Amino acid sequence: xxxxxxxxxxxxxxxxxxxxxxxxxxxxxxxxxxxxxxxxxxxxxxxxxxxxxxxxxxxxxxxxxxxxxxxxxxxxxxxxxxxxxxxxxxxxxxxxxxxxxxxxxxxxxxxxxxxxxxxxxxxxxxxxxxxxxxxxxxxxxxxxxxxxxxxxxxxxxxxxxxxxxxxxxxxxxxxxxxxxxxxxxxxxxxxxxxxxxxxxxxxxxxxxxxxxxxxxxxxxxxxxxxxxxxxxxxxxxxxxxxxxxxxxxxxxxxxxxxxxxxxxxxxxxxxxxxxxxxxxxxxxxxxxxxxxxxxxxxxxxxxxxxxxxxxxxxxxxxxxxxxxxxxxxxxxxxxxxxxxxxxxxxxxxxxxxxxxxxxxxxxxxxxxxxxxxxxxxxxxxxxxxxxxxxxxxxxxxxxxxxxxxxxxxxxxxxxxxxxxxxxxxxxxxxxxxxxxxxxxxxxxxxxxxxxxxxxxxxxxxxxxxxxxxxxxxxxxxxxxxxxxxxxxxxxxxxx
Amino acid sequence: xxxxxxxxxxxxxxxxxxxxxxxxxxxxxxxxxxxxxxxxxxxxxxxxxxxxxxxxxxxxxxxxxxxxxxxxxxxxxxxxxxxxxxxxxxxxxxx
Numbered sequence: 007x008x009x010x011x012x013x014x015x016x017x018x019x020x021x022x023x024x025x026x027x028x029x030x031x032x033x034x035x036x037x038x039x040x041x042x043x044x045x046x047x048x049x050x051x052x053x054x055x056x057x058x059x060x061x062x063x064x065x066x067x068x069x070x071x072x073x074x075x076x077x078x079x080x081x082x083x084x085x086x087x088x089x090x091x092x093x094x095x096x097x098x099x100x101x102x103x104x105x106x107x108x109x110x111x112x113x114x115x116x117x118x119x120x121x122x123x124x125x126x127x128x129x130x131x132x133x134x135x136x137x138x139x140x141x142x143x144x145x146x147x148x149x150x151x152x153x154x155x156x157x158x159x160x161x162x163x164x165x166x167x168x169x170x171x172x173x174x175x176x177x178x179x180x181x182x183x184x185x186x187x188x189x190x191x192x193x194x195x196x197x198x199x200x201x202x203x204x205x206x207x208x209x210x211x212x213x214x215x216x217x218x219x220x221x222x223x224x225x226x227x228x229x230x231x232x233x234x235x236x237x238x239x240x241x242x243x244x245x246x247x248x249x250x251x252x253x254x255x256x257x258x259x260x261x262x263x264x265x266x267x268x269x270x271x272x273x274x275x276x277x278x279x280x281x282x283x284x285x286x287x288x289x290x291x292x293x294x295x296x297x298x299x300x301x302x303x304x305x306x307x308x309x310x311x312x313x314x315x316x317x318x319x320x321x322x323x324x325x326x327x328x329x330x331x332x333x334x335x336x337x338x339x340x341x342x343x344x345x346x347x348x349x350x351x352x353x354x355x356x357x358x359x360x361x362x363x364x365x366x367x368x369x370x371x372x373x374x375x376x377x378x379x380x381x382x383x384x385x386x387x388x389x390x391x392x393x394x395x396x397x398x399x400x401x402x403x404x405x406x407x408x409x410x411x412x413x414x415x416x417x418x419x420x421x422x423x424x425x426x427x428x429x430x431x432x433x434x435x436x437x438x439x440x441x442x443x444x445x446x447x448x449x450x451x452x453x454x455x456x457x458x459x460x461x462x463x464x465x466x467x468x469x470x471x472x473x474x475x476x477x478x479x480x481x482x483x484x485x486x487x488x489x490x491x492x493x494x495x496x497x498x499x500x501x
Numbered sequence: 502x503x504x505x506x507x508x509x510x511x512x513x514x515x516x517x518x519x520x521x522x523x524x525x526x527x528x529x530x531x532x533x534x535x536x537x538x539x540x541x542x543x544x545x546x547x548x549x550x551x552x553x554x555x556x557x558x559x560x561x562x563x564x565x566x567x568x569x570x571x572x573x574x575x576x577x578x579x580x581x582x583x584x585x586x587x588x589x590x591x592x593x594x595x596x
Binding site for chain 1: 508509511512513515517518519520528538539543547550552557572581582591592596
C-alpha cells in the first residue's frame with residue numbers, strides 16, 4: 007500500500023473504506039505490519055489482538071460487500087487501555103496480580119465499539135492500575151514517547167497516547183482519574199478528551215478512584231474525538247453513576263466557531279513553575295482565539311493549590327477500598343506457598359502489586375483509619391467542595407476555561423520515578439477537573455525548544471462536551487500542530 | 502507529618518501487605534513526605550464547608566425486580582487460581 011494510511015485520521019480512513027478504495031482486511035494487515043516494525047521502539051501495547059482483529063475485519067468487508075448497514079467506526083482500528091475489560095482478551099491493568107486475567111465480559115465501551123464495527127487492535131500499556139503519570143509503573147514494559155524515546159509518553163494512558171501518536175492505531179480509549187487521558191495526549195501531541203463524570207459508563211473499567219474515574223478518548227484530531235465520544239457516551243444501568251442526560255450529535259455544528267465566546271484564564275495556572283515554552287504556546291493560542299472573536303477574561307480559581315493534596319487523599323482512599331478485591335481467591339494471581347488464608351492474602355498482594363500501588367493503598371488506608379479519618383479524608387472531602395465551588399463561580403462569568411494541560415512539555419524516563427511526590431505534582435493542572443467532575447480536552451498547541459509537543463487544556467461545565475469540541479476545533483482548523491508527525495528514531499524503511 | 506515504624510507496620514497490616522525491613526524504610530520516608538505535603542490542607546478553615554463525595558448529584562438507582570441471566574459459572578471460574586468442583590478452593594480459614 008503506497009498511501010501512508012496509518013497516518014490518516016479515523017474519519018479519513020472510514021471514507022476510504024466506505025468508498026471501497028481499501029479493504030478493511032488490508033488495512034488491518036497494514037496496521038499489524040506497522041506495529042511489528044515500530045512497536046519494539048515504542049512499547050505501547052501489552053497485547054496485540056491480531057487473530058481476532060483480522061477475523062473481524064473480514065466480517066466487516068463482507069458487510070460492505072453485501073451493502074449491509076455498517077457502524078460509525080466500521081473497520082477503524084481502536085486500541086484499548088489494558089484496564090478496560092475485553093471479553094476473552096487478556097486485561098492485566100499492567101499488574102502482575104492480573105497477569106492471566108481473561109475477562110468473562112465486555113466493558114460497556116467495548117461493547118459499544120464492537121456494535122459500531124470498530125476493530126480492537128490491541129490492549130495498551132499503562133501505569134499499574136492507572137496509578138501514575140508516566141507509564142513507568144507498568145509491571146511489563148516502559149512505553150517511550152514517539153517524539154523522543156528518552157522521554158515518557160505521560161500517563162497513565164501512555165500506551166494509548168503513544169500508539170495513536172506513532173500511528174500504531176487510528177484511535178484509542180484511555181481512562182482519566184486525575185489527568186490520565188489529557189496529560190499523555192499533551193505529551194504525545196494528540197487530542198484527549200475526559201468527559202463529564204457520569205457521561206460514559208465505567209462498567210468494565212477496572213475501578214481505581216470511583217468518584218473520579220472516567221473513560222476518555224485519544225485521537226489524531228478533534229473530529230475523531232467527536233466520533234469516538236459519540237460511540238461511547240450514554241446511559242448505562244450497570245454503572246450507578248451513569249447519568250440519564252441525552253447525548254447530542256457532537257459533529258453537528260462542530261465548526262460553529264468561537265465568536266463572542268468568553269474564555270476564562272485562571273491566574274493560578276499561569277503562576278510560578280510553568281515552563282516558559284508552555285507559557286508562550288498558551289499565550290499564542292489565546293491570541294488566536296481573540297482573533298477568532300473570543301473574549302479573554304482573567305479569572306481566579308483560588309483553591310487550585312490544594313487540588314493535588316485533596317486528590318491524593320480522595321483517590322487513594324477509594325483505591326485502597328477498590329483494590330481490596332485482589333485477594334487471590336476468585337481470579338488473578340495467587341501466591342504459591344502460604345500458611346492459612348490471611349497469609350495467602352498478604353503474600354498474594356505483596357508479590358502481585360508494584361511499589362506505587364502499595365504506596366497508594368497504604369496511604370489510602372492510613373487516611374481512612376481510626377483517628378485519622380477526620381484529619382485526612384473528611385478534610386479533603388471538604389476542600390474538594392471548595393475546589394468545585396471555584397469552578398461554579400468561574401462558570402458564571404465565562405463559557406470555558408483555557409489553561410495548560412501539563413506544567414512542562416515532558417520529562418525523561420527515570421527523572422521523576424524516584425520521587426513519588428514530584429511525580430504527583432505532574433498532574434497539578436488536570437486534577438481539579440476530576441475533583442469537580444467537569445469535562446476537559448487537551449489539544450496540541452505548540453512545541454518546546456527540544457521539539458516536544460505542548461498541550462492546551464479547555465474545561466467547560468458539566469455535560470458541555472459538545473461546546474469543548476467546538477472550541478477545540480475552532481483552534482485546530484486554524485493551526486497545523488495536530489498534523490505534525492514525530493520522526494521515529496528507527497531505520498528509515500520502518501518509518 | 503512523620504510516621505514511624507509502628508505506623509507503617511500497622512498500615513501495612515490493614516492493607517494486607519507484607520514489607521521487608523528495607524521496604525519499611527523506603528515507605529516511611531516516602532509516606533512522610535507525601536503527608537507533609539498534604540498537611541497544607543490545614544491552612545484552610547473548613548468549619549462550615551460540607552464534605553463532597555460526588556461531583557454530580559448522585560442518587561439511588563433502582564431497577565425492576567426481575568432476574569436476568571448472570572455470566573455463566575464456567576466462564577467466571579476460568580480465572581480461578583484453584584477450584585474444587587464448582588467451588589473456589591482456598592487455604593484453611595479456621596484454625
